[in-house]
Amino acid sequence: MNQTTDTGIVDRAAELRAALVTDLRAKQKITSEVVEAAVRRVPRERFMPAGTDLDIAYGYDNSVVTKRDEHGVALSSVSAAYIQARMLEQAELAPGMTVLEVGSGGLNAAYLAEIVGPGGRVVSVDIDPEVTDRAASLLEDNGYGSRVRVLVADAEHGVSDEGPFDAIIVTVGAWDIAPALLDQLRVGGVIVLPLVMNAVTRTIGFRREGDHLISRSVEVAGFVPMQGDGAHPDRVFLLPDANGRHVRLLFDSGGPERLDRLDGVLAGERAELWSGVTIGNGVSFADLHLWFAWFLPGFCRVAADEGTGLAAERLWFPFGVVHGAGFAYLALRSAPEGEGFEFGARAFGPDGERAAAAMVEQIRAWDRDGRDVEPRFGYWPADSDHSRIPSDVAVMNKTHGVVSISWS
Structure with a gap:
């Protein structure tokens, strides 16, 4: 760390913690007194890997990897402060509750212990x-050892003798x-999770409502993938260019x-098509994805090796589509009139x-029917009454149930 004395580290950490809370409040990631009190109290820096700079530890959107595999892929990390705070709020927590965290790290469990209190x-x-x-x-070193039970378990099979x-x-x-x-979630209980949908x-x-779940809040965030029996690897296709480098196409499920x-399409001529749909500078369009x-x-x-033409374009928005013998990817260019950008392919x-x-x-359809509308989700387990799924929603099949989405 940059600080040279223990007192200096403690004082600097306290200043950064207070500033982080102020920022999280201003951006409405913290909206309740209980979450604010927890974030103010827990020393975030003590749960980071040794040598983590305080400015990194208390960054608004800095995630910090704590373990990688032999290929350098992140297996475990401390989530960014904004998403930790937001997920604590999404869980609608209160003192006295019994809470399960899937994916250990220590810091988030300390926040949970502060919120549920000695009666939780x-x-x-x-x-x-x-x-x-x-x-x-x-957790033990920071005074939470007796307040959090840490277990080795594959959450795909629940947590025996708990709940x-x-x-x-x-x-x-x-x-x-x-x-x-879900069997261990109380009726009316809340489950918060980063759900991967295609x-x-x-x-x-x-929130659990009868035999299914209905969304109450949604946040944009990315996480390391689940391991164990709940893992779901992508199907990967390597698209070579003329120089032997590759563009990787990653399909969540199915795929062409x-x-x-x-084969060989990257060696041919490139076509472009523009939508006429524009976006202002700095405006999020995550819901287009x-x-x-x-x-x-x-x-x-879509991911591209360094040295490919696509890598040279710096694919900030790495999404594409395969149609027959054609491949297209999302592109932006300066808007024809005024500031901002135009979407195209x-x-x-x-x-x-x-x-x-x-x-x-689909860019035009999103602009017409989905832009500036927060989608709502449902989850319908396999043993729930699927005849009650509203007729005006789209559905996506999963292994254990069906996800529904509505932009209405």
């Missing part, structure tokens, strides 16, 4: 013993909701059957123009 109970689980050992040690829970907070990306977790994640606060039809995930057949995420292959047209059609 916090259980934190992770599939990785190294992660739970670290979390348990940090029922008033709230469950999942801090890893979940492709589906395990029935065993490669796009939203952190959703669901004949991806070999794309969500719209694609639900309504654009052949939708995929750049495409390759014999069917590239058709792929671009499909993407542009």
Whole structure:
């Protein structure tokens, strides 16, 4: 750290903690007194890896990786302050509650312990013993050892001899909701989780209503993926360019059957198609990505090796579509008139123009029907009454149930 004395570190951390709370309040990530008190009280820096700079520890949107695999892929991390605060609010917590955290780290469990108080109970689980050992040690060192029970468990199968829970907070990306977790959620309880829907994640606060769940809050955020029996790996297709480098197309599930039809398309001419739909500078359009995930057949995420033409364009918005023998990806250019940008698609292959047209059609549909409207979600377990799913919503099948979405 930059500080040179323990007293200086403590004083500087206190200043940064107060400033962080002020920022989180101003941006409405903290909206309740109980969450504010917890964030003010817990020394965030003590749960970070050794050597983490205080400015990083108390950054508004800094996540800090605590463990990587042999390939450098993040397996565990301390989530950014804004999403931790937001998820605590989404869980609608109160003193005396019994709460389950899936995905241990220590810091979030300390926040939970502060909120539920001595009359409450916090259980934190992770599939990785190294992660739970670290979390348990940090909690013990900071006075929370007797207030949080840390267990090694695969949450896909629930947590034996625990619950029922008033709230469950999942801090890893979940492709589906395990029935065993829902079995341990009280009627009227809240589960907050980063739900992956066709490669796009939203952190959703669901309340249990009868045999299904209804969303009460939604936040944009990304998380390390779930491990264990709840893991859901992407299907990856490598699209080579003329120099032997690759563009990777990542499909959440399904995907086109004949991806070999794309062989060599990057060596051909590139087509462009523009939508006429514009966005102002600095304005979020994250829900366009969500719209694609639900309504654009052949939708995929895109990643490009350094040295490819797509990498040179710096794919800040890495989403694409495959249509037959064509591949297109989301592109922006300066708006024809005034400030901001225009959405469009750049495409390759014999069917590239058709792929671009499909993407542009959905850009216009989002602009017409989904822009500036907060979507609502439902989750209908396999054993719930699916005849009660409203007829005007879109649905997405999962292993254990169905997700519904409505922009109305």
